[in-house]
Amino acid sequence: MNTRRWQRWIPAAVIPVAVVGGALALPLQAGAAVPLPERSPQEVLTLLAESEVESFSGTVEQTSDLGLPSLPSLSGQDMGLGAGLEALTADHTARVFADGPQRLRLQVLDEMGERELVLDGAQAWTYDFRENEAVRLTLPDGATDRIESRLNELESEQTLTPSAIAERALAAIDPSTEVTTRDNVRVAGRAAYDLVLSPRTADTLVGSVSIAVDAETGMPLRAAITARGESTPAASVAFTELTLAAPADDLFTFSPPADADVTEKTLPDDSAQFEARSGEHDASHDAGHGKPTIVGTGWSAVAALPAGSVPADVSSSPLLLEATTAVTGGRALSTALFSVLLTDDGGVLAGAVPVEQLQAAAAVR
Amino acid sequence: MPARPITGALLASELMLQFRRRRTWAMLLALAAVPVLVAIAVRVSSGPPSGRGPAFLDRVATNGLFVAIAGLTLSIPLFLPLTVGVVSGDSIAGEASQGTLRYLLIAPAGRVRVLLVKYAASVAFCLAAVFVSALAGVLIGALLFPIGPVTLLSGTEISPVAALGRLALVAAYVSVSLLGFAAIGLFISTLTDVPVGAMAAAVVLSITAQVLDSLPQLEWLHLWLFTHHWLGFIDLLRQPVSWDSFGDNALVQAGYVVVFGALAYGRFLTRDVLS
Numbered sequence: 350m351n352t353r354r355w356q357r358w359i360p361a362a363v364i365p366v367a368v369v370g371g372a373l374a375l376p377l378q379a380g381a382a383v384p385l386p387e388r389s390p391q392e393v394l395t396l397l398a399e400s401e402v403e404s405f406s407g408t409v410e411q412t413s414d415l416g417l418p419s420l421p422s423l424s425g426q427d428m429g430l431g432a433g434l435e436a437l438t439a440d441h442t443a444r445v446f447a448d449g450p451q452r453l454r455l456q457v458l459d460e461m462g463e464r465e466l467v468l469d470g471a472q473a474w475t476y477d478f479r480e481n482e483a484v485r486l487t488l489p490d491g492a493t494d495r496i497e498s499r500l501n502e503l504e505s506e507q508t509l510t511p512s513a514i515a516e517r518a519l520a521a522i523d524p525s526t527e528v529t530t531r532d533n534v535r536v537a538g539r540a541a542y543d544l545v546l547s548p549r550t551a552d553t554l555v556g557s558v559s560i561a562v563d564a565e566t567g568m569p570l571r572a573a574i575t576a577r578g579e580s581t582p583a584a585s586v587a588f589t590e591l592t593l594a595a596p597a598d599d600l601f602t603f604s605p606p607a608d609a610d611v612t613e614k615t616l617p618d619d620s621a622q623f624e625a626r627s628g629e630h631d632a633s634h635d636a637g638h639g640k641p642t643i644v645g646t647g648w649s650a651v652a653a654l655p656a657g658s659v660p661a662d663v664s665s666s667p668l669l670l671e672a673t674t675a676v677t678g679g680r681a682l683s684t685a686l687f688s689v690l691l692t693d694d695g696g697v698l699a700g701a702v703p704v705e706q707l708q709a710a711a712a713v714r
Numbered sequence: 715m716p717a718r719p720i721t722g723a724l725l726a727s728e729l730m731l732q733f734r735r736r737r738t739w740a741m742l743l744a745l746a747a748v749p750v751l752v753a754i755a756v757r758v759s760s761g762p763p764s765g766r767g768p769a770f771l772d773r774v775a776t777n778g779l780f781v782a783i784a785g786l787t788l789s790i791p792l793f794l795p796l797t798v799g800v801v802s803g804d805s806i807a808g809e810a811s812q813g814t815l816r817y818l819l820i821a822p823a824g825r826v827r828v829l830l831v832k833y834a835a836s837v838a839f840c841l842a843a844v845f846v847s848a849l850a851g852v853l854i855g856a857l858l859f860p861i862g863p864v865t866l867l868s869g870t871e872i873s874p875v876a877a878l879g880r881l882a883l884v885a886a887y888v889s890v891s892l893l894g895f896a897a898i899g900l901f902i903s904t905l906t907d908v909p910v911g912a913m914a915a916a917v918v919l920s921i922t923a924q925v926l927d928s929l930p931q932l933e934w935l936h937l938w939l940f941t942h943h944w945l946g947f948i949d950l951l952r953q954p955v956s957w958d959s960f961g962d963n964a965l966v967q968a969g970y971v972v973v974f975g976a977l978a979y980g981r982f983l984t985r986d987v988l989s
Contacts, residue, residue: 361980365973372938372969408958444956456868456952460945461770463867463952476869481772483869590958597954606865608776 383533383540385564390528393542393562394515400567406446407537407591413438413584415684417672442589446596454600467603474603483605487615525549525647536561536570537588552649553577553701554686566593576685583685641697644710651700651710659695678708721827728835732801738839741797742846748793749785749851753778757858778859779877782851783951786888789847790944795920798892801839802899803913805832806982810907816987825983829900833975836896841889848885852878868953880951887947891963894940894970895920901978904985940970 388396417438446454457464462479473486519528527547534543541561548555554576561571571587605611641652663669664680669691673680679692681704690698690707696714698707732738756774770787773780806829809815818828855861864877872880899916906912923941926932936942943966946959 357983358980361976361978364976368969368973458949458952458956461948463869465869474869478865478867478869481865600954603869604871606869606871607863608865609869 383535385533385540385542388530388542390530390544391512391515391519393530393544394518394528395512396542396564396567397544397560397562397569398511398514398518398567400563400569402566402568402593403450404448404595405568405591405593406444406596407588409443409445409586410589411441411443411584411586412582413440414581415583415686417682417684446600448595448598448601452601454596465603467601469601469603474605476603476605476609481606481609483609483611485605485611485613487613489616522546531559533564534561534571536563537591539570539591540564541570548648550647550649551577552706554688554703555648555701561587574686579685644714645700649700649702649706651698651702651707653699653710653714654697655714656692656694656696658697659691661695664691664695676704676708678711681707721831724827724831725834728831729838732835732839733842738801741800742842745789745793745797745843745847746850748789749781749847750854752784752788753781753851753854753858756781773865774855775859776862777864778855778857778861779852779864779874779881781855781859782848782881783884785847785851786844786884786947787945790888791924792921794843794847794888794892795895796917797843798836798840798896799899799916799920800913802833802836802896803903803916804909805836805900806903807906807909807912808903810987811909819987826979829904829978829982832903833897833900836900837893840892840896844885844889844892848881852881866953867948867951870953872953883950883955884947887950887960887963888944890960890967891940891944891947894967894974897971897974897978898940901974901981904978904981938966940966942966 415438442458444454444456444458451468451470453466453468455466459479462477464478465474465476467474467476471488473488474483475486476483522528525548527549529545529547531543531545534541541563544560544562546558546560548557556575556577556579559571559573559575559582560569562568563570570591571585573582573585573587575581576583641654644651644653669680673682673689673691675681676690679690679696681691682689683704687699687701688704688707690704690711692698692711696711698711698714700707700710752771753774756771770780770784774784806815809818819825861874863871863873864880865871866880895916898919899912902915902919903909903912920941923939924944927936927939927942943959943963946963949956949959
């Protein structure tokens with residue numbers, strides 16, 4: 350009886366062990382070597398520059414592990430700072446559909462909602478399911494033509510071959526950055542070369558930046574930033590699925606739902622205004638001070654906004670107080686990859702360097 | 715002796731027993747009451763403003779079909795596991811406590827067959843529970859609110875008929891996502907002669923798994939939890955449909971069914987049935 354009882358337990362023991370073992374072993378296979386013809390870093394860069402993939406559909410995953418405190422009070426806040434921190438601390442999954450250079454659809458898959466961006470030539474829509482808000486963006490007449498002709502102009506001016514672009518890029522970054530390749534990887538089921546950019550200076554928090562380049566098409570499949578002294582990336586964007594075929598046509602036409610709030614926006618025409626707008630965000634609190642100044646070069650450069658850039662009501666907001674810690678000379682936000690220092694006099698310093706270096710830069714400013 | 719007719723007869727009698735019970739009807743009614751209460755609450759109040767409140771509740775007032783989705787979303791964390799836990803936890807332990815288990819086990823039924831039939835009855839209840847909840851949502855939604863084109867998460871509008879198709883897919887997803895939990899309940903049920911203990915243990919497990927799933931520190935564990943994909947049905951409401959979570963969910967549930975099915979088999983075949 351005893352032996353029979355023992356034998357009857359065999360399937361009960363073997364099956365769970367097999368299932369769990371199989372589930373554990375499958376991801377390990379992904380780490381197996383990927384055989385590809387040998388290529389130098391410059392050849393991989395050439396491959397990247399030659400890439401002509403314009404139509405695809407895929408799923409992209411963005412993960413960040415910046416060592417920021419996760420702030421439960423952030424959820425549900427729609428203020429700009431909260432949304433910015435949410436984008437930094439939370440992981441996101443998005444689906445991307447592209448058909449040629451002018452048609453794109455991006456779907457950010459939220460847990461109980463979705464945010465859309467639909468681009469079709471000069472027409473663009475954004476839509477947020479949770480808010481049920483649609484925004485129609487119109488590029489000014491002829492803007493796309495002008496951009497295209499400008500691009501063509503640039504191309505004809507330089508007439509650079511992909512390998513020349515790769516050579517120039519390498520030459521430009523070589524003084525500050527070492528470019529190497531490491532073991533081939535498999536991203537979204539595709540074999541890829543892994544290009545690694547490592548800063549030559551030890552002053553920065555960044556340990557390396559890696560770009561996985563699809564061996565077949567030269568398309569970038571993954572970009573990851575690893576902090577100094579760490580082995581897993583602090584931030585990465587990677588395809589988890591990729592199909593190299595033109596997506597269904599109706600994905601690029603968007604008509605807002607009947608009950609949605611629709612607003613219309615026309616983007617400003619002048620390209621100079623465009624540049625002013627992009628700088629506007631940083632300096633919006635103080636129009637008089639203008640663009641940030643850059644202290645230092647390369648990886649350890651620090652961007653600085655002068656004193657009085659941040660109004661007192663922003664710097665004393667509870668969210669900011671929760672996210673930052675008090676240090677000598679102000680309050681600091683310190684992450685695995687970058688630091689931000691808000692000085693007591695309302696200045697801002699930021700860079701991919703430790704807080705101490707920001708404090709030093711603030712002292713000599 | 716042909717095995718199939720006996721299994722069929724056993725299954726038929728088990729299902730009859732299951733769906734004739736007053737308890738089963740009471741639980742199905744309670745599940746149907748969730749979307750009804752949601753609909754009435756939204757109807758008598760002005761409803762939460764856009765973008766606020768639990769998922770989809772703000773859409774209910776403009777389109778009755780969202781009542782079913784909102785009702786399911788509210789039932790998934792507690793009400794559905796509660797009722798499935800009661801049925802699956804009771805399956806073996808209930809017979810044991812009533813002293814009817816040994817009659818069931820008198821040849822030619824055999825223990826494996828009893829186990830399979832009991833699990834099949836739990837699965838039938840999972841299906842019934844989810845579809846009753848969805849159906850009640852559709853009916854009360856159609857009664858109290860306008861029915862029109864449904865806006866998917868991607869902003870695409872589909873016809874009410876296509877929306878019913880999506881809803882059926884969602885109900886199938888939710889039913890599948892309860893299969894692993896039903897297997898866990900069945901295993902716990904083989905451990906004891908006290909049905910209430912098995913039911914409570916199963917329900918507590920489902921809540922524990924959901925709590926673990928919400929702790930960011932245990933991220934490595936999340937993919938292994940049977941509750942992790944419970945709200946993933948949302949991916950079926952996107953355009954184009956994202957089938958990834960359906961596949962992931964089915965795989966996890968199959969893993970739980972196989973593992974806990976095997977454990978239940980081991981326990982039930984070696985157990986001394988005295989009552």
